[in-house]
Amino acid sequence: MAFGTTSSSHKSKKLAQSAAFFIFRLLSFSVVAILLVILGFILVQGISVISWEFLTEMPREGMTEGGIFPALVGTLCLVAGSMLFAFPIGILSGIYIHEYAKDSWFKRFVKLMTNNLAGVPSIVFGLFGMTLFVNQFGFGDSILAGSLTLGLLALPVVIRTTEESLKSIDDSFRIGSLALGATKWQTVSRVVLPMAFPNIITGLILSIGRVSGETAPILFTVAAYFLPKLPTSIFDQVMALPYHLYVISTSGTDIEASRAMAYGTAFVLILIVLLANLLANWLRRYFGKKVKMN
Amino acid sequence: MKRYFHNLGEKLIEGLITISGTVTSITVLLIVFFLFKEGLGIFSQSPVAEGSVIAVHQNNPVKELKAEEVKEIFDQNITNWKELGGPNAPIKLFSIDDITDYYTEEQIGANFEYLPQRLNELVAKEPNILAFFPEEYLAKDFKGHQIKLANVSLGDFLLGRQWYPTIQPAVQLGVLSLILGTLWVSLGAILIALPLGLASAIYLAEIANPKVRNILKPVIELLAGIPSVVYGFFGLVVIVPLIQDLFGLPVGETALAGSIVLGIMALPTIISVSEDAMRTTPRAMKEASLALGANKWQTIYKVIIPYSISGISTAAILGIGRAIGETMAVLMVTGNASVIPHTFLEPVRTIPATIAAELGEAPQGGIHYQALFALGCILFLMTLVINLTVDFVSTKKKENR
Numbered sequence: 001m002a003f004g005t006t007s008s009s010h011k012s013k014k015l016a017q018s019a020a021f022f023i024f025r026l027l028s029f030s031v032v033a034i035l036l037v038i039l040g041f042i043l044v045q046g047i048s049v050i051s052w053e054f055l056t057e058m059p060r061e062g063m064t065e066g067g068i069f070p071a072l073v074g075t076l077c078l079v080a081g082s083m084l085f086a087f088p089i090g091i092l093s094g095i096y097i098h099e100y101a102k103d104s105w106f107k108r109f110v111k112l113m114t115n116n117l118a119g120v121p122s123i124v125f126g127l128f129g130m131t132l133f134v135n136q137f138g139f140g141d142s143i144l145a146g147s148l149t150l151g152l153l154a155l156p157v158v159i160r161t162t163e164e165s166l167k168s169i170d171d172s173f174r175i176g177s178l179a180l181g182a183t184k185w186q187t188v189s190r191v192v193l194p195m196a197f198p199n200i201i202t203g204l205i206l207s208i209g210r211v212s213g214e215t216a217p218i219l220f221t222v223a224a225y226f227l228p229k230l231p232t233s234i235f236d237q238v239m240a241l242p243y244h245l246y247v248i249s250t251s252g253t254d255i256e257a258s259r260a261m262a263y264g265t266a267f268v269l270i271l272i273v274l275l276a277n278l279l280a281n282w283l284r285r286y287f288g289k290k291v292k293m294n
Numbered sequence: 295m296k297r298y299f300h301n302l303g304e305k306l307i308e309g310l311i312t313i314s315g316t317v318t319s320i321t322v323l324l325i326v327f328f329l330f331k332e333g334l335g336i337f338s339q340s341p342v343a344e345g346s347v348i349a350v351h352q353n354n355p356v357k358e359l360k361a362e363e364v365k366e367i368f369d370q371n372i373t374n375w376k377e378l379g380g381p382n383a384p385i386k387l388f389s390i391d392d393i394t395d396y397y398t399e400e401q402i403g404a405n406f407e408y409l410p411q412r413l414n415e416l417v418a419k420e421p422n423i424l425a426f427f428p429e430e431y432l433a434k435d436f437k438g439h440q441i442k443l444a445n446v447s448l449g450d451f452l453l454g455r456q457w458y459p460t461i462q463p464a465v466q467l468g469v470l471s472l473i474l475g476t477l478w479v480s481l482g483a484i485l486i487a488l489p490l491g492l493a494s495a496i497y498l499a500e501i502a503n504p505k506v507r508n509i510l511k512p513v514i515e516l517l518a519g520i521p522s523v524v525y526g527f528f529g530l531v532v533i534v535p536l537i538q539d540l541f542g543l544p545v546g547e548t549a550l551a552g553s554i555v556l557g558i559m560a561l562p563t564i565i566s567v568s569e570d571a572m573r574t575t576p577r578a579m580k581e582a583s584l585a586l587g588a589n590k591w592q593t594i595y596k597v598i599i600p601y602s603i604s605g606i607s608t609a610a611i612l613g614i615g616r617a618i619g620e621t622m623a624v625l626m627v628t629g630n631a632s633v634i635p636h637t638f639l640e641p642v643r644t645i646p647a648t649i650a651a652e653l654g655e656a657p658q659g660g661i662h663y664q665a666l667f668a669l670g671c672i673l674f675l676m677t678l679v680i681n682l683t684v685d686f687v688s689t690k691k692k693e694n695r
Contacts, residue, residue, distance in 0.1 A: 013589055013591075013592065014589065016591060017589050017590060017591035017592075020591045020594075020595075021497075021501055021590075021591065023493065024493045024494075024496055024497040024501055025497060025501070027489070027490055027493035027494060027497070028493060028494040028497040028498065028502070028510065030490065031490060031491075031494050031510075031513070031514070031517070031561060031565070032509075032510065032513050034517075034558055034561075035513055035516060035517050038520065038524075038525075038528050038558075039516075041528065041532060042524065042527075042528065088314075089314045089317050090314075092310060092311045092314035092315070093311075093314040093315045093317060093318065095311055095314075096311045096312055096314060096315030097315060100308065100311055100312065100315070101315065109319065110315055110316065110318065110319055112685060113318050113319040113321075113322045114318040114319075115681055115684075115685060116322055116678060116681045116682075117318045117321055117322050119612075119615055119619075119677045119678075119680065119681040120322075120325065120619070120674065120677060121618070121619025121620070121621065121646055121673055121674075121677055122522075122619065122621060123619070123621040123646040123649050123650055123670070123673070124325065124329070124619070124670050124673060124674050124677075126649075126650075126653075127328075127329060127649065127653070127666075127667060127670045128324070128325045128328055128329065130653075131328040131329075131332060132324065132328060135658070136328075152321055155317065155318060155321070156318060159318065183304055184304075184308075185304045185307050185308065206515075206519065209519050210519060210521075212521075213519075213520070213521020213522070213523065213524065214521070214522075215521070215522065215523045215621070215622045216522075216621040216622055216646070216650055219650055219653070219654070220653055220654065242521055242523040242524075242622070243523075245523050245524070245527055246523050246526070246622060246625075246626070249526075249527050249530055249531075249626070250530070250625075250626055259531075262527060266524050266527050266528075269521050269523070269524050270520065270524060273516070273519040273520060273521065274516070276519070277512065277515060277516050277519055281512060
């Protein structure tokens with residue numbers, strides 16, 4: 001009798017487990033399904049718009065015809081500019097936090113501030129970039145102002161990536177190097193950094209994908225509504241892909257007529273992110289290491 | 295000598311590294327400084343629309359009005375001076391377009407050269423008038439009394455229900471509907487994202503085999519990488535029409551559309567943070583549970599989830615933080631009506647969307663511009679509180695070990 005009850009409770013336990021696991025599996029796969037639907041939709045609708053002309057021509061007819069060339073070039077400028085700023089400072093800052101800073105209130109403060117900066121909404125970066133770079137420094141709406149704003153936005157990501165990569169290097173390498181008479185900087189630059197390099201570079205590539213799609217920070221610092229020419233200096237305004245997509249899908253001259261252009265632009269944006277992710281995954285496999293991105 | 299230079303070089307590099315380390319702190323402090331410098335300016339400016347004058351008869355005891363009262367008067371909700379602490383007499387509203395009711399074109403002059411004089415006369419002879427006209431037509435010897443509008447107070451700003459930053463004659467800068475709109479949409483987002491995200495995190499951490507995991511992890515990373523404007527675009531062309539058809543609404547741009555899009559966007563944060571938390575459950579605890587006869591599911595909900603609850607709450611808070619600050623996607627799908635929301639099927643307007651939509655048109659240094667910065671301050675403080683909470687929760691967790 002006693003044996004019987006155990007068996008039936010065992011059965012109901014098992015049933016509960018199967019049911020729970022089934023639901024979890026279903027929900028997890030629905031997350032994948034969401035991604036596939038979004039990607040599939042944009043890629044299917046966008047592929048027919050993509051052509052050499054679309055990528056290399058100026059927009060025409062109130063942005064309902066032609067291409068996205070100036071926006072593409074603008075985004076490339078902004079990504080290059082922001083990374084030129086964020087990479088060196090972010091990597092050095094990560095080195096400071098993990099290798100140099102003593103365990104003190106100052107280190108805690110720096111870490112707290114970095115975390116806070118990571119949580120600041122992108123539109124606030126836009127407000128800040130506008131007051132500091134556009135107005136205070138007098139850069140005007142320019143590639144310089146936009147790149148610096150985007151660079152600040154990317155900074156916490158770069159710092160965190162560097163920190164995580166440095167954390168994964170075993171302390172015995174540092175101790176060994178120091179024991180051989182190397183200075184702190186020699187240890188960091190010749191032992192630790194080369195080992196952490198693959199992980200750092202993988203994280204950086206992912207952050208490029210993210211910066212290229214940011215819209216809010218560039219709204220008031222660089223992005224032009226319609227500017228069918230290429231920039232000649234860093235003080236020029238440019239069009240940018242994400243802002244262009246926003247404009248033609250919500251406030252263009254003829255929203256219905258520019259739908260095809262919008263699908264094409266979204267396609268290119270997704271493609272940039274996909275390529276960055278694929279490259280990062282490939283590098284990860286190539287270096288045979290796992291990078292943890294937050 | 296060589297050694298000396300070597301040391302010098304190293305000192306320089308160390309200096310550079312230290313300076314770089316402080317950049318984020320300096321940035322945060324600068325953000326606070328500039329945001330609040332501009333934002334606080336709103337409390338020292340009069341909410342009269344730029345270049346306008348509101349005037350009454352000089353014997354009228356009403357000397358100061360609130361912006362809200364002016365709007366009520368012009369909407370004809372307040373029609374008697376008594377309601378404003380004046381004499382019991384109906385308010386005679388006058389705006390510059392009404393001038394032809396009182397004077398002929400000759401009297402005003404072909405180029406309005408006599409207009410200041412006429413306005414002066416009119417205000418002097420009408421005891422119950424409330425006149426609103428451009429500042430350039432204010433006569434030098436103006437005999438009426440110019441009404442001072444009370445500066446916007448913190449209470450009016452935070453609790454005011456009207457957001458009409460460009461309305462004549464007095465701008466209305468109440469942000470309650472925007473704050474509630476932001477919270478409303480974010481709450482909806484977290485209600486959608488939390489069950490989905492937690493289930494995925496549990497599946498990834500405890501149930502899935504490594505092969506499935508290796509497929510799912512990059513998928514979630516990719517979900518985090520898609521630009522918000524693409525989410526917004528997808529929402530605009532797919533989710534908005536779907537909601538419109540499904541619920542038979544006049545417009546599909548609703549809080550619900552915003553919540554769905556934001557929920558999808560918050561998923562990667564929630565999944566990765568709570569999965570990491572569950573993975574830190576000590577193996578010994580899990581094995582002890584299994585050894586006591588609990589099955590895997592019982593171990594998950596009686597051991598792993600309670601153990602990692604602080605990590606899970608961190609995930610939820612971070613998810614809300616992402617949703618509150620998100621700009622473009624929300625701007626594109628929520629319809630942006632600045633009304634206090636009652637259901638998820640109404641258009642709402644959030645703080646970030648308001649800043650993004652209006653800053654381009656607000657003249658620099660004006661009260662509208664400063665109000666948008668004040669909104670930025672509110673947004674910044676909201677996310678600051680969230681970040682500090684997360685920091686507090688995770689340090690607490692470390693101390694407990």
